[in-house]
Amino acid sequence: MTLELFRIDDRLIHGQVVVGWGQPLDLKFIVLVDDSVASSDWEQELYRMGVPPEMDVYFHDVGTAAERIAKYRADHRAGLLLTGDIATMQRLAESVAPPLDAVNVGGIHSRPGRVQRLRYVFLSVEEAAELRALAARGVKVTAQDLPGARCVPLEDLLNGSDM
Amino acid sequence: MSSETASAPVGPRAIVAGHGDFAAGLISAVEQITGRGAMLLPVAVKQLGVQDIETLLRKEMLAAGVRVIFTDLQAGSCTMASRKILRGMDDVVLVAGVNLPTLLDFVFADTLPPAVAARHAAERGKASIIAVGGAPK
Numbered sequence: 098m099t100l101e102l103f104r105i106d107d108r109l110i111h112g113q114v115v116v117g118w119g120q121p122l123d124l125k126f127i128v129l130v131d132d133s134v135a136s137s138d139w140e141q142e143l144y145r146m147g148v149p150p151e152m153d154v155y156f157h158d159v160g161t162a163a164e165r166i167a168k169y170r171a172d173h174r175a176g177l178l179l180t181g182d183i184a185t186m187q188r189l190a191e192s193v194a195p196p197l198d199a200v201n202v203g204g205i206h207s208r209p210g211r212v213q214r215l216r217y218v219f220l221s222v223e224e225a226a227e228l229r230a231l232a233a234r235g236v237k238v239t240a241q242d243l244p245g246a247r248c249v250p251l252e253d254l255l256n257g258s259d260m
Numbered sequence: 261m262s263s264e265t266a267s268a269p270v271g272p273r274a275i276v277a278g279h280g281d282f283a284a285g286l287i288s289a290v291e292q293i294t295g296r297g298a299m300l301l302p303v304a305v306k307q308l309g310v311q312d313i314e315t316l317l318r319k320e321m322l323a324a325g326v327r328v329i330f331t332d333l334q335a336g337s338c339t340m341a342s343r344k345i346l347r348g349m350d351d352v353v354l355v356a357g358v359n360l361p362t363l364l365d366f367v368f369a370d371t372l373p374p375a376v377a378a379r380h381a382a383e384r385g386k387a388s389i390i391a392v393g394g395a396p397k
Contacts, residue, residue: 107309111337112279143343147335206309219307 099170100128102177105186106203109134109179110144110154113203117243118177119152125174126153130162130189131181159185163192183227190234200231202240202254214257215249217242225255272301272324273374274366276358277317277342278332280306289360296367301326305338314341327351328378330358330366353378361388 101122106114109129118124127148134140135158145154157165162178166189169176180186183205190197204217211219218240220228232238232251240249276283283302291297301324305313317329317338327349331338334356342354353375355362362385369377 107311108337108340109310110335111310111340112333112335115335116333139347143340146343147340204309206312207307208309208312217307 099172100166100176100178102201103186103197103199104177104179104201104203105181105183105205106179107181107205109181110147113243114177114179115148115152119149121244122177123175124152124177126155126169126172126176128155128157128162128166128169128176128178130157130159130178130185132158132185135161159188159192162189166193183224183231187227187231190231190236196234197236199237199239202228202238203242212257214254215240218254220255228255271298272326273299273370274326274328274330274378275301275303275317275320275324276330276363277303277305277313277338278358279336279338282332286358286360286363290363290367294364294367299367299370300330300363303338305341310337310341310344313337314344317341318345321345321352326374327353328366328374329354330363330378331356332358351375355379355382355385357385359385359388361385 102118104114109131110127129144134144135156141156148154169178180189186200202218205219205224207213207219210221213219228238228251238251240254241247276287281304283304287297287300287302290300301320303317303320305316308316329342329352331342331354333339339354339356346352346354355378362381365384366377366381369380372380
C-alpha cells in the first residue's frame with residue numbers, strides 16, 4: 098500500500114473523502130497538506146473528529162509534507178493526500194521526488210471569478226493555468242468526485258465538455 | 261387543549277443542512293407528519309466550499325434568529341462549517357447525524373428553549389434506531 102490518491106478538494110476532510118473514497122480504498126490514513134490548518138490546533142481537532150477512530154490524520158505544511166512524503170509512500174497502509182487548492186498541490190509537486198504520478202481534482206466550488214467546468218469543479222483562469230502547469234510536469238491530472246464517477250481528463254475538464 | 265395552545269410557534273427554530281436534498285427531504289417529511297415543517301429552515305450547500313458554507317449558515321442563522329443547527333454526517337462539510345461557527349458562538353447547538361425522529365421530537369418540544377429541545381431530541385433520535393431480523397443462525 099501507499100498513497101493511493103492525491104486529491105484537491107476545497108472541502109478538505111468531508112463525507113466524499115472519508116466515506117466515498119475511504120471505504121472502497123480501505124483508507125487508513127489521510128495526509129492533509131494545508132499551511133493554515135497545520136498551524137491551527139483547533140482546526141486539526143475539528144478535522145480529526147470527522148474521521149473514524151481507525152483512520153489516522155496527519156497535518157503538514159507544504160515543506161514538511163515534502164520532507165515526509167517518502168515515509169507515507171512507503172507506508173504499508175492505504176492513504177490519501179489532500180490539499181484544499183491547486184496552488185498547494187502545485188507547490189508540493191515542485192518539491193517532491195520522485196514526482197507525483199497523478200492528481201485527482203475532487204471538488205473546487207463556486208466563487209466569484211470562477212467558471213463552472215464540471216458539476217463539482219469551478220476554476221478561475223489562473224487555476225486553469227495551474228492545472229496545465231501541473232500536467233506539464235508530467236502529472237496526470239483528472240477530475241473525479243467519487244470512485245464510481247467518470248474520470249474526466251484534463252482537456253475535457255478545461256473545455257467543460259462534460260457539463 | 262385549545263387550537264391556540266396546540267399551534268406551533270411561528271417561524272423557524274433551527275436550521276437543517278446536509279448533502280444533496282437531505283434537508284428539504286427531511287423537512288418535507290416533518291411537515292407531512294406534523295404540519296410543523298416551518299419550524300425548520302432547510303439549507304442546501306451544493307457547489308459550495310466549506311468557507312462559503314460557513315458564511316451561508318452564519319447568514320441564515322442571523323437572519324432567522326436561530327441557534328440550533330442539525331446536520332446529516334459528522335464528517336460532512338456542513339458539520340465542519342457548523343463547528344467553525346460554534347467556536348465563536350457559545351449559545352449555538354449543533355446536532356450531527358440528524359434523523360427524522362430527532363426532528364419530530366424537536367418540533368414538538370416547542371415549550372423548551374431551542375438548545376434544550378435540541379439536546380433532548382438528539383437523545384431521542386439516537387434511541388430511535390433499531391435493527392429487526394437477520395439474526396445469525
